[in-house]
Amino acid sequence: MAKVPLLIRVVDSSACCKHTPHRHVRYQYSMLILTFFCYMSYHLSRKPISVVKAELHQNCSKIPFNSTHWWPGATPPKNHTKNGTWCDFPPFDKTNYKGLFGDLDSAFLVPYAIGMFFSGMIAERVSIRYFLSCGMILCGIFTSMFGMGYFLGIHSLAFYLMAQVLNGLAQTSGWPGVVTCVGNWFGKQRRGLIMGIWNSHTSFGNILGSVLASVFVSYSWGFSFIVPGIIIGTMGIICFFTLIDHPDDMNFVPGDKEDIKYQCLPKCEGNENLITENDLINSSEPTSYNSTDENEEKELESEQKPIGFFGALKIPGVVEFSFCLLFAKLVSYTFLYWLPFYIKNTSTLSPTMSGLISTLFDIGGIFGGIAAGLLSDYTGACASTCSVMLLIGALMMYLFNVYGSVSTAVSITLLLVTGGFVNGPYALITTAVSAELGTHEVLKGNAKALSTVTAIIDGTGSIGAAIGPYLAGMISKTGWTNVFYMLIASNFAAMLLLIRLVRKEIILIWNKHYQSRRKTYTDLTHSSDQHA
Numbered sequence: 395m396a397k398v399p400l401l402i403r404v405v406d407s408s409a410c411c412k413h414t415p416h417r418h419v420r421y422q423y424s425m426l427i428l429t430f431f432c433y434m435s436y437h438l439s440r441k442p443i444s445v446v447k448a449e450l451h452q453n454c455s456k457i458p459f460n461s462t463h464w465w466p467g468a469t470p471p472k473n474h475t476k477n478g479t480w481c482d483f484p485p486f487d488k489t490n491y492k493g494l495f496g497d498l499d500s501a502f503l504v505p506y507a508i509g510m511f512f513s514g515m516i517a518e519r520v521s522i523r524y525f526l527s528c529g530m531i532l533c534g535i536f537t538s539m540f541g542m543g544y545f546l547g548i549h550s551l552a553f554y555l556m557a558q559v560l561n562g563l564a565q566t567s568g569w570p571g572v573v574t575c576v577g578n579w580f581g582k583q584r585r586g587l588i589m590g591i592w593n594s595h596t597s598f599g600n601i602l603g604s605v606l607a608s609v610f611v612s613y614s615w616g617f618s619f620i621v622p623g624i625i626i627g628t629m630g631i632i633c634f635f636t637l638i639d640h641p642d643d644m645n646f647v648p649g650d651k652e653d654i655k656y657q658c659l660p661k662c663e664g665n666e667n668l669i670t671e672n673d674l675i676n677s678s679e680p681t682s683y684n685s686t687d688e689n690e691e692k693e694l695e696s697e698q699k700p701i702g703f704f705g706a707l708k709i710p711g712v713v714e715f716s717f718c719l720l721f722a723k724l725v726s727y728t729f730l731y732w733l734p735f736y737i738k739n740t741s742t743l744s745p746t747m748s749g750l751i752s753t754l755f756d757i758g759g760i761f762g763g764i765a766a767g768l769l770s771d772y773t774g775a776c777a778s779t780c781s782v783m784l785l786i787g788a789l790m791m792y793l794f795n796v797y798g799s800v801s802t803a804v805s806i807t808l809l810l811v812t813g814g815f816v817n818g819p820y821a822l823i824t825t826a827v828s829a830e831l832g833t834h835e836v837l838k839g840n841a842k843a844l845s846t847v848t849a850i851i852d853g854t855g856s857i858g859a860a861i862g863p864y865l866a867g868m869i870s871k872t873g874w875t876n877v878f879y880m881l882i883a884s885n886f887a888a889m890l891l892l893i894r895l896v897r898k899e900i901i902l903i904w905n906k907h908y909q910s911r912r913k914t915y916t917d918l919t920h921s922s923d924q925h926a
Contacts, residue, residue, distance in 0.1 A: 398643050399523065401635040406644070418641065422579045425638060426592060429572040432526060432633055434595040434602070435626040436568040439537040439561075441603025442618040443498060444731045444752075448738040448745035449611045451491040454481040466545050483615075484549040494551065496867025499731050501558035502565075503860030509566035510856050514849020517570040526575075527634035529567025534627025536561035541619025573828060573848045578640045589825035590767020597756040597763070597817065600730065604756075608749035711777075712847060714895055715823050718780065719855030721888035722820045724862035725787075725881045729755055729816065731863040736874060740799060754806055758813025763821030765814065775903060776827050777895035780819040780888075787815035788885040795878040819888070824852055858884075 398406075479487040486494055517525050540557040542548075580588060607618035638644060707713060733755055738748040762783070769779045790812040798805045828848045862884070869876045 397521070398638060399635050402638060418644075421638060421641070421644060424636075425575060425579050426588075428633065428636060429575050430592055430595045432530065432629055432637075433568055433572045434599040435530065435622075435629040436533065436565060437596050437599025438603040438606070439533055439622040439626045440502075440565065441600050441730070442537075442607040442622055443502075443540075443558075445604055445607035445611055445734050445745065445749035446615045446618050447495050447735045448748060449615050450483045450486040450495075451479075452481055452745075454479055466547055483544075485551045492867045492870060495735075496864045497551075498554060498558055499863035499867070500860055501555040502562040503727070503856065503863065505559050505562035506565055507853055507856035507860050509563045510569070510849050510853030512849075513566040514570040514846040514853070517567075517574060517849070518846060522571050522575050522639045523634060523637040525567055526571040526637065527630045529564055529571070530626050530630030530633060532564035532567075533561060534623040534625075534630065536564055536623075537626065538620045538623030541616040541623065544614070544616030569824070569852045570849045573825065575637065575639060588767075590764045590770075590821065593763045593767075593821040593825045594760040596821065597759040597813075600756040600759075601753040604734070604749045604753045608746045611745050611749065707850065709847065711827075711895060712850060714777075714891055715827055716851045716854035718888045718891045719820065719823045719851055720858035721884040721891070722780075722784070722816075722823065722858070723855035724858030724884050725791075725816055726820045727859035728862035728866045728877070728881060729813075732866045732870075732877075740874065751805075751809070754809040755813035756817075758810035759817030759821070762814030762816070762818035763825075766818035766822040767826060770822060770826060773903070775896075775899040776822060776830070777892045778899050780822055781892050781896050783815050783818040784885045784889045787812065787819070788882045790815050791878055791882050791885070795875060820855075824848075824855070828852070 482491075488494070536557055540554060540561070543553055543557070548554075576589070576592065603622055606621055607615075610617035610621070733752040734745070734748045737743060737751055738745055741748070743751065766779055766783060770776045773779065790808065794808040794812050798808050828851050862881075865880060866877050869880055
């Protein structure tokens, strides 16, 4: 068991031996909220690059020449009226700037995708608290490193690529850590709804990251990276002092529904109201607690070993959902990294306004993730829910490409709806589906598998996240319509990968419905015979 954080020990010591029937629930939802803000800060620190792109390379002929567009240490260019890139920031002032932007995205996403496969196995073997805390502090350093290039007047492409590579590796600490922590604290009941709401941290992080970057982008874009870097670094420190890896670390008494499970076991001298272990066993109230069973469970848990990479691949559904997420995340991250730039280049809006308008896509994603969780809970069919949303998402992307420039109202509406259906499947797979597969019955209760399963699914998805923005940068040279065709094709590919699981879900639902109707008919017939 991981050591309980110092701050939690101090706060809990005053009430650990008192009758606090909702103590477990209080810590349960505290960890849910804490991990929400932790992963929100991860996405907050990823977003600035998509907003700053529009400032690094602009159409300088439309901008009046003045000193506000110079960076620290820059000298005013000679013959600026004939210099079409006087306002651009080297080395992104070249004609192949779109390719360079694609290189920046790949420098972050490729190490992220590769590192994700290893981070899950590391998270199984170390304290989640240490893992997340160190990861967030490193993310803060490397995110700020990119922004410092502005103030130090660094114009080496290698410097910015290195900052992206290091940040991508550090960012792999986030997802396996937070999903494992939430999976430890919450059971399967209403998992889709709880994680659908919780997963809105992704969209909230993107929104706040866009807003913060937009505030500084036209004034001093280095702060667009430094401020988010400070925020995620601070969250890493907070995580170190407050995160509890597992309910067992707090010595909660096992049980399913009884309030007595929220009592605390450690004995305090001089406290006559202490509920001891023997009191619980001899209590007249029915409980599921048994000291022998608990010891056996602890022995079994201590014998559990990390499942490993190939063992996780054998879990039914892991491969299908992993490759489905590859295409779903390809679409989502292409919007994440290119939407502000696309809006800027297809409208007359400034980089600041383009960044702010792009947040509508993430606002729609919040509702899409919650809706996907509700539907999966209600139907019990995660694959079918994803497939339907992927189909509608493909249609919405086509409509956004064709009619998005008709008017502001139409553009806003299409952005909101498209964001919902694009991010819905992505959110469902990375949360509820990953947690479900990480606790699959074939694992026989091995709680150590969740980190590895989560990392495999999200790591495979991150390969798509690395490919999507890079392809967008290359294909956009031939026109943005071709980029949207690529995204629509990706949605259809994701749907095809789920066909086997969708068929299985339909058969199960039909059999369940058929058996229910048959039982009702049998009961009615039996009742009629008795009445006769």
